[in-house]
Amino acid sequence: MTRGLILYALMALLLLVTGLTQGWSVTFTILNYGLVSAIMALGVNLQWGFAGLFNIGVMGFVALGGLAAVLTSVPPVAEAWSAGGARLIGALALGAAIIAGPIALWRRLPKGKSSGLILLAYLLAGFFLYRWVFDGAVERVEAVNPASTGYLGGLGLPIIFAWPLGGVLAAGAAWAIGKTALGLRSDYLAIATLGIAEIIIAVLKNEDWLARGVKNVAGLPRPVPYEVDLQQDPVFLERAASWGIDAITASSLTVKLAYAGLFVVVLAVLLILAQLALASPWGRMMRAIRDNEVAAEAMGKDVTRRHLQVFILGSAVIGIAGAMMTTLDGQLTPGTYQPLRYTFLVWVMVIVGGSGNNFGSVLGGLLIWWLWVMVEPMGLWLMDVITSGMSEGSWLRGHLQDAAAHMRLLTMGVVLLLVLRFSPRGLLPER
Amino acid sequence: MDPLNAIVALSNFVLIPALAYGAQLALGALGVTLIYGILRFSNFAHGDTMAFGTMITILSTWGLQGMGVSFGVLPTALLALPFGILGTALFLLLTDRTIYAFYRKQRAAPVILVIVSMGVMFVMNGIVRFVIGVDDIGFADGERFIINARDFRDMTGLEEGLAVRTTTVITLVTAAIAVALLFWFLNRTRTGKSMRAYSDNEDLALLSGINPERVVAITWIIVAALATTAGVLYGLDKSFKAFTYFQLLLPIFASAIVGGLGSPIGAIAGGFVIAFSEVMITYAWKKVLGYMAPEALEPDGLVQLMSTDYKFAVSFAILIIVLLFRPTGLFRGQSV
Secondary structure, eight states: OHHHHHHHHHHHHHHHHHHHHHOHHHHHHHHHHHHHHHHHHHHHHIIIIITOOOOOOHHHHHHHHHHHHHHHHSOOOHHHIIIIIHHHHHHHHHHHHHHHHHHHHHTTSOSSHHHHHHHHHHHHHHHHHHHHHHHHHHHHHHHSSTTTOOSOOOOOOOGGGHHHHHHHHHHHHHHHHHHHHTTSOHHHHHHHHHHHHHHHHHHHHHOHHHHOGGGOBOOOOOSSOOHHHHHTOHHHHHHHHHHTSOHHHHHHHHHHHHHHHHHHHHHHHHHHHHHHHHHSHHHHHHHHHHHOHHHHHHTTOOHHHHHHHHHHHHHHHHHHHHHHHHHHHTSBOGGGOOHIIIIIHHHHHHHHHOTTOHHHHHHHHHHHHHHHHHHHHHHHHHHHHHHTTSOTTOHHHHHHHHHGGGHHHHHHHHHHHHHHHHOTTOSSOOO | OOHHHHHHHHIIIIIHHHHHHHHHHHHHHHHHHHHHHHTOSOOTTHHHHHHHHHHHHHHHHHHHHHTTOOBTTBOTHHHHHHHHHHHHHHHHHHHIIIIIHHHHHHTOOHHHHHHHHHHHHHHHHHHHHHHHOSSOBOOOOSOSEEEOHHHHHHHHOOSSOOOEEHHHHHHHHHHHHHHHHHHHHHHHSHHHHHHHHHHHOHHHHHHTTOOHHHHHHHHHHHHHHHHHHHHHHHHHHSOBOHHHHHHTHHHHHHHHHHHOTTOHHHHHHHHHHHHHHHHHHHSBTHHHHHHHSOGGGOOSSOOBSSOGGGHHHHHHHHHHHHHHHOTTTTTTOOOO
């Protein structure tokens, strides 16, 4: 307990020092992304720390959250809906029906080579039928004003509703993956999640009708006021003057603080729920399953079902965080989702923070995100020191200074390896 | 109806590229499967090991080119390959001594080793980006084609051209040599047999006086050779880019698992299964079908089952199907 308080105080001090030396605007940006990362780490901790499930498809769930942000907040494109919306939805339903068919039929068909062939023929025919309906619809939707829309748009709701929806989307994907891969060995689940994450990103990049693909959706609505509006609000201007800071800085800080406030609320709610879950009989059962699956099964626990449950819950938390991150970005850019940044970095957070301990994961999220951001200026500074003796314009000097940007991955790897070697239970170990 | 042109088009766009890609995947999957068999964990740093080996090879290639050495019509990188293998082997042995050995002594759970390999992956990825950057690097020199498309058309009088690239032939020949050497080593030499014994039953192997550290060290050296060769061949065939190599992890793991983790023959078969399905499903069949079908039935679409960006989905789908119906892979691998 005291250890936790000390470490959190040190984290606060770290942010304070960053604020005093680098400016508060930078610090609040770091804090906001740190809070989002902390929620992602909480989700991974649910799966890994509680249940020992090895999910390295975090990126995919984060991206689904981002998709939810677009689908909720952007106004619907009426023209695209009338051009091909109904046919598109019909095509998707048809596709689902075609896939559902053999699952229902499989058990009724007599075993043998011929039934396999029938199934294959059915699937192939179904695929071409689906593509025929689907491609036509996509063509029409994407032809609607492609420079600015070319997609169906969203629901036009306030973006805050995207957060729960992101959780629901991620949970749905987790259900599908869990149903197929959870009964298998642990490293098969890892590969399966890695694969599904890549597929989700590929879908986001290519299906322009859904969220404009690599053309990105920019200018998402915000749950907090815009800086420009604040700067024209006389009440706000007066208050800024009374604080003694100029209006532009004040408005930017206010917006960032407002985000931070929202994120802290979500984080607090999820953290309390996770803590309650951990202390409940359900949490004890999860840990029992994690520590000895065979014994837990012998005690009558349905291991596969419990695994599926916690896998869905953890993924939903990651999805919520993903939607929050896209809200903070104000845009969905599928091209920027990279596994090293969105999957493996979150894992570093969980391991460094202390797997199995919710407060540890949150701390890991904040700390590792801070480090991730700060390594680059530190690396540049280091390179400046190293290269200060070299002649101006020498090849090595230029190369070293360019390469400073890549210090991040190296540092994260070294931090992960050091923690695993010397403090494998993390900064805040599980009790 | 023009079956001859159809066959040529099919070979040019599907069979030959898939054969080369399959050979590259097979070499990569062999490395993964060996580590799994001997060290008993899934090595997530494998893609980056390939990138690391290729990086050293590229640097040596530049060094050789700087000294004016060339390999005639063949790419200089083949001369530089031994240096790449040597550098990678030294690096892997170093990571084993400093990192993996500790967990082996502790008899840590495989999943801990997987997480450790994630850390190694970060470090290697960082080093590669640090040294050579993130840009696309082409390092193939020498003759580009053995037969180029126009010569082929002139020679045969067919409408379709068949281009045979030097890198394709080099890939196939090198991969065949590497696989032959590997199997000779595993099946005929004393050390190779001790490796197989260790993989089959660790305790029994230890009991009969096999030195585990020696087996592990030799495994890393072989893995370095396989990964570097796979990486260099892939780089010669396409181009070198750190991030692409990281992404190769998925098809490589899919190949190893489809074939059965721990089974070398399975890894090779898996590599070709994955490569052929990826290429065939993402290829636009319009041309081939156009030659095959009677004119009235010629397709007007591209007849592409899936866009090339979904190639990961193909390896993934095959992986899932195999796992559901035959969890130990095509050639009964091990399971932990």
